[in-house]
Amino acid sequence: MRINLDEIPREGLTITFSNEEDALLPALRQLPNVEKNIDGRISGEVQLLRSGEDVFFLGTVAGTLHMQCSRCLTDFDIQKQIDFNMVIRSRGAESSVEKKDDEDEEGVFFIEGLEFDPVDIIAQEFILEIPMKPLCREECPGLCSKCGALKGSCSCPEEHRKDPRWESLAKLKEKMHK
Numbered sequence: 511m512r513i514n515l516d517e518i519p520r521e522g523l524t525i526t527f528s529n530e531e532d533a534l535l536p537a538l539r540q541l542p543n544v545e546k547n548i549d550g551r552i553s554g555e556v557q558l559l560r561s562g563e564d565v566f567f568l569g570t571v572a573g574t575l576h577m578q579c580s581r582c583l584t585d586f587d588i589q590k591q592i593d594f595n596m597v598i599r600s601r602g603a604e605s606s607v608e609k610k611d612d613e614d615e616e617g618v619f620f621i622e623g624l625e626f627d628p629v630d631i632i633a634q635e636f637i638l639e640i641p642m643k644p645l646c647r648e649e650c651p652g653l654c655s656k657c658g659a660l661k662g663s664c665s666c667p668e669e670h671r672k673d674p675r676w677e678s679l680a681k682l683k684e685k686m687h688k
């Protein structure tokens with residue numbers, strides 16, 4: 511869905527996503543190793559409003575991230591809602607000095623030429639929401655280093671479940687709590 515900045519009507523343009531189609535799929539296919547983490551079906555609405563040379567990109571979009579816990583390797587989903595409040599600006603025929611100064615502006619998304627795909631912007635924002643170390647829950651115990659079962663549910667003796675590299679720290683913690 512390519513949109514030309516010059517063709518956005520004065521009253522603005524509203525784009526609605528109904529969660530019934532894979533709207534993000536074309537944008538995600540261009541990015542390696544990301545397609546499996548983000549559900550292409552999104553819901554919400556964004557508005558494009560013109561103000562001189564700038565276009566305001568406003569709205570809220572919700573979607574699902576498919577994650578794998580970094581501790582126990584369980585697959586789980588995270589529901590994310592992203593609020594958009596940014597300016598889209600064409601680099602056009604600006605001088606290189608102006609471009610350098612503009613790149614420091616927060617909340618400004620620069621495009622080359624006059625056309626852009628709003629789905630690409632949405633996909634990029636969802637990518638930024640992918641956690642570095644996803645956890646199925648904050649208190650996830652992880653896997654036993656000996657047998658590979660979930661810690662606490664394995665049959666390994668307690669001394670085998672402890673990592674010897676942390677013994678000094680455990681002793682220090684005991685001293686502090688006395």
